[in-house]
Amino acid sequence: MGESLPPSYASVPPPALQPPPVQYAQQVPMQPMLVQMPPMGRHPQSMLCPNCHQQVVTNTKNENGLAMWLAVGGCCVVTGVCCWVPFLIKDLKDVSHTCPSCQYYLGSYKMIK
Ligand SMILES: [Zn+2]
Numbered sequence: 001m002g003e004s005l006p007p008s009y010a011s012v013p014p015p016a017l018q019p020p021p022v023q024y025a026q027q028v029p030m031q032p033m034l035v036q037m038p039p040m041g042r043h044p045q046s047m048l049c050p051n052c053h054q055q056v057v058t059n060t061k062n063e064n065g066l067a068m069w070l071a072v073g074g075c076c077v078v079t080g081v082c083c084w085v086p087f088l089i090k091d092l093k094d095v096s097h098t099c100p101s102c103q104y105y106l107g108s109y110k111m112i113k
Contacts, residue, residue, distance in 0.1 A: 040058075040095070040097050040106075040107040040108055040109040041095075041109055042060075042095050042109050043060065043095075044057050044058050044059065044060050044097070045057065045058055045097070046058075047106065049099040049101060049102065049104055049106065050104070050106075051099060051102050051104035052099060052101050052102040052104065054099075054101050056099050056100055056101055057100065058097035058098065058099065058100070058106055059097065059098045059099070059100045060095045060096070060097055061095065061096050061098065062090060062093040062094070062095055063093055063094045063095070063096055063108070064087065064093060064094070065092075065093060065094030065110055065111055065112065066094075066110070066111065066112045067092045067093075067094070067110075067111030067112045068086045068087065068089070068092040068093055068094075068111070070112070071086035071089070071092050072086045072087070091111075092111060093111070094108055094109060094110045094111060095108060095109040096108040096109075097109070
């Protein structure tokens, strides 16, 4: 009467052995396409903006850079108190240059490269 069908096990083929991922031994280092920028100084300078292609005088902005943090750390060690005087010293700050026209970041002057 009732046909007793044998459980049909789908014959799953054993998983094919995946070849190991190919090791690219020699990866060609990507050459960063950096636009050659003139070395930036501490003061605004005239340059050609690579973004808006205008001759501009850069906007400068003082930033707390590595040199200033080192100075703060040095002050802490020497004086024993957390000395924030270096925060007030402009010469210790990095200066970032941006385009006044399009606000494009043009580079920065760093106390410590
Ligand atoms: Zn610009």
